[in-house]
Amino acid sequence: MSKLFRAVILGPPGSGKGTISERVASSFGLQHLSSGDFLRENIAAKTEAGVLAKTYIEKGALVPDHVMTRLMLPRLEEMTRHSWLLDGFPRTLAQAEVLNSACELDVVISLNIPLETLKERLRHRWIHPASGRVYNMCFNPPRVQGVDDISGEPLIQHEDDKPEALVARLRHYKDVAKPVIDLYRAKGILHMFSDTETDRIWPYVSSLLSTKIPTDLADAQRATTH
Numbered sequence: 001m002s003k004l005f006r007a008v009i010l011g012p013p014g015s016g017k018g019t020i021s022e023r024v025a026s027s028f029g030l031q032h033l034s035s036g037d038f039l040r041e042n043i044a045a046k047t048e049a050g051v052l053a054k055t056y057i058e059k060g061a062l063v064p065d066h067v068m069t070r071l072m073l074p075r076l077e078e079m080t081r082h083s084w085l086l087d088g089f090p091r092t093l094a095q096a097e098v099l100n101s102a103c104e105l106d107v108v109i110s111l112n113i114p115l116e117t118l119k120e121r122l123r124h125r126w127i128h129p130a131s132g133r134v135y136n137m138c139f140n141p142p143r144v145q146g147v148d149d150i151s152g153e154p155l156i157q158h159e160d161d162k163p164e165a166l167v168a169r170l171r172h173y174k175d176v177a178k179p180v181i182d183l184y185r186a187k188g189i190l191h192m193f194s195d196t197e198t199d200r201i202w203p204y205v206s207s208l209l210s211t212k213i214p215t216d217l218a219d220a221q222r223a224t225t226h
């Protein structure tokens with residue numbers, strides 16, 4: 001059997017992790033696990049970790065490392081037979097160290113997007129809370145303004161995407177992410193992409209992954225996910 005492929009995508013809120021992850025999942029057949037989506041599923045299902053996590057997220061705080069790792073590791077365990085891409089985890093050095101001891105990563109994609117661009121994007125980000133589908137009123141607007149394409153339900157804006165909360169949130173992200181980025185750089189698996197447009201970054205990410213993911217693996221993964 002081909003070796004399975006393990007990747008992580010890092011970047012501040014609004015950097016395009018979700019957008020690029022979706023493209024990676026559909027082009028290369030990797031499973032995409034978003035920590036934010038997985039947390040929201042747990043909150044909706046009122047699992048023990050979900051109930052706990054909700055109290056932090058409501059305050060705009062990060063979920064503590066031990067709650068996060070207790071949630072994510074069993075989920076990763078269920079995915080051991082698949083190649084995957086993690087988005088939103090690890091977020092802290094402690095999480096990265098736990099992940100390190102659980103598996104060996106092949107590639108870390110780091111998105112480096114100017115602050116002004118992030119602010120502009122998040123200002124226009126609207127989500128469908130039940131599914132986690134993300135829209136941007138300029139970049140990928142819904143077919144009908146304010147309404148989810150699939151369910152027809154109303155879209156909302158995250159409290160913390162509103163301009164007042166944004167700058168502090170982005171600054172905090174930077175402080176927490178730096179040691180994580182340094183760790184992956186030291187391991188020699190960090191690939192940094194800098195631009196203001198996802199469509200300009202995507203071809204580079206795609207060609208990087210084409211060199212790292214064996215084609216037979218990509219085909220096999222696609223066959224199992226469709």
Ligand SMILES: Nc1ncnc2c1ncn2[C@H]1C[C@H](O)[C@@H](COP(=O)(O)OP(=O)(O)OP(=O)(O)O)O1
Binds near residue numbers: 013014015057062063
């Ligand atoms: N790895 C993690 N460690 C701690 N808290 C986390 C982690 N991932 C997600 N969270 C928490 C804090 C976030 O505010 C919340 C929602 O996550 P997420 O959907 O990634 O939203 P976000 O708005 O922080 O990032 P983004 O805008 O990049 O999607 O869940």
Ligand SMILES: Nc1nc2c(ncn2[C@@H]2O[C@H](COP(=O)(O)OP(=O)(O)O)[C@@H](O)[C@H]2O)c(=O)[nH]1
Binds near residue numbers: 198
């Ligand atoms: N204008 C613009 N918006 C983008 C671009 N890439 C992503 N977006 C939008 O910016 C917002 C943040 O992207 P998302 O993928 O959710 O980023 P994440 O927070 O890192 O997961 C969403 O509303 C996206 O639709 C881009 O190149 N240009």
